[in-house]
Amino acid sequence: MTCTSTQQIAYAKVNFSLEVGQAQDDGMHLICSKMATIALSDELELTRLDDHSLSIYSILWHEDAPLTSEIDWPLKSDLTVRAHLELEKAVGRKLPVQMKLLKRIPVGGGLAGGSADAAAMLRAVVAMFDLDVELAPIASKLGSDVPFLITGGTANVAGMGEQVTPLAFETVHLLLIIPSYSCSTAEVFKAFDGLGEPQKTDNGNDLMQAAFTVEHRLAIDFEAMMELTGLTIHLSGSGSTMFAICDNAEQAKKLAERIQKETTLVAIATHTCAP
Template sequence: MRALYDVPAPAKLNLFLHITGQRADGYHLLQSAFMLIDWCDTLHLERRPGGAITREDLGAALPPDDLIVRSARALQQATGCTQGAHIGVHKRIPAQAGMGGGSSDAASTLIALNRLWGLALTRAQLMDIGLALGADVPFFLHGGHGWVEGIGEQIGPLQLPAAHFLVVKPPHGLDTGAIFGDPALKRDSGHATISGFAADPYGFGHNDLQPVAQRLCPQVAEGIGLLSQLSLQGKMTGSGSAVFARVPQADALNKGATLATALKVPADWQVRLCSNLEQHPLVEWVPCDD
């Protein structure tokens, strides 16, 4: 096998995000439900001799040493692999949106290179490498939706009913460090239970980061206001500026082509009607743990 083309890297939405405390080292403890959606970046990977890792941006330009390059190098270092790769990236998931685009790219890179280089690392081994790259990377290696706790490293399986969501991303993004470092951030939410969440998964909880985010980026509140004009209850995802709302099934099926355009947003905003996934599209590429 010399190449893998059209490798998907799906985005996620946080159905809720509660900050339950803060460790002595400054890391925040959280609870959240991470949901995979069908808004994806696409990677093309070609095996190259000599160990060099190169990247070609097929859409929006990325930083030279982004998570894709770093994840490939981390996999080389962890395994002693001397093979290289050229990676083409078609970036569709917006940056600083709270949708995990960079982390998902890193996870799909690890999964694809593990297959392309014939390394046969298990899911647990890949997740160990991923955690050192970023707190959200292990989730995208997990294989499905996830009940996430700790600093993002504790991931349990989560079943969710099929649903559709309208996602709105303003042009301005948000810096994760600025939100988590804000003294006004609520850090003492009570612990949620999976049973409580399961009773109303798409209406449960809130995002503790949202009040700070709205102050730092008023377009977050503007996006939620736009969704409310369609009688949709909006919520921010993750630590970025994207907001989303569940769309009733009838609206998604019968008015999907026009629903997004019903929002009167400026041309530089992104609006997309998405569906959740049953599982990560690359779940079958990862060897089972012993």
Template structure:
């Protein structure tokens, strides 16, 4: 069984509060790109994890890995040889580890013929794991447990750019000016008829983590400037806690041209273009 663990992109991310236990409350629009890591499952008497791919360096192959923890969320005694082909940047704000864990959960459920672990066990793996298990455009709220499907989105292409820096999530949240920001505006009940309508709505939103992330990694601002300058770019913003940035396009070829041009100009950057998954 071979499965894609797609990049998760926060088109908007509002930090709306902080609980007494320290967890931040979020209100976010999440989509998934048709690009990511790959997980392969093969029969085995025991559980094992092998990591390959261009970004395998430093990825643990034991219980520190969320894939292993996802496997252990099922009843004991199951075996599988799991191979993770790692392509997404580490600490990139696009849910690489969370998407890996979510994909492993779905895949192992089918592979072993077992029901998915309960919602609490899935959330315990991380705030992004429930929405990655959902795997379709969604509004994510609370500490990640409140998932609502989005109304229809128009066809979109997305360019993802990481300027080669890791931004630790904890440091970004710690640098927030305030944690009680306004939530997202109301969603249109019938969705967005076209890309300009979606962009108009997104312009009323923000990523509250972008300003503190940019102070720690000025390269984020450079990536956003480059994306905004590309022909056909509808909007550009940072995803999650950074440092990966995204630009939305309504057509394939300007998106591919943008990714190719940025990769040629900045060979140390990670640049990809892909369609957004699960759209009408």
């Protein structure tokens, strides 16, 4: 059954672990990661247009976004728009929609905001047009995080992101620490290739040293957050967002308030979620 309008929540993710293999002949890397979706999210609003209309796309920051930056990329390169275009290509016809994307997930923070939005677009359009189409191949074309984010929850993700093994969900309280600067995924992987064999770290992310190489401020803030919180600090994806696992929601909330008060970093208390 088709619908004329719908809303999808696009949940961010964190990497509890991230192992990265050496570059293959095509320059791509195989990964093995434990990922989980978290409560921080974007909102995707779609309205179906008549069959002869052109699709309309808009991207805005939500009024309660923890950290904003300039939305300065071309719409046609946005992953959400690309997801829509790939879906049209897969079914061989136009699927006209009006899209309004309200963002909360910081850009370039390793939280897979763009991938979450792309996954939300795929889910929404399939439901809106009652399409019989396999989403996994389309998701894999869009990025290594998108296949996992189609369903979210907690999973082991391997290969190029296409191998998703769901795990039992458990609520984990998190302190999320968001710098004002971002890390380019491409630059971090380039630095990773230049480092040779990955250096294993206590925080379980093979990209950490590469991210520090690309963005020296991250290394400084990382050490400062370990000292301030007394917790193990983790890096999500290729950065720049850091996080710590907390005992409960109250601990996460108090630490976030302290970081906001004593530093220039943005910090929020959040938790894992199963959409």
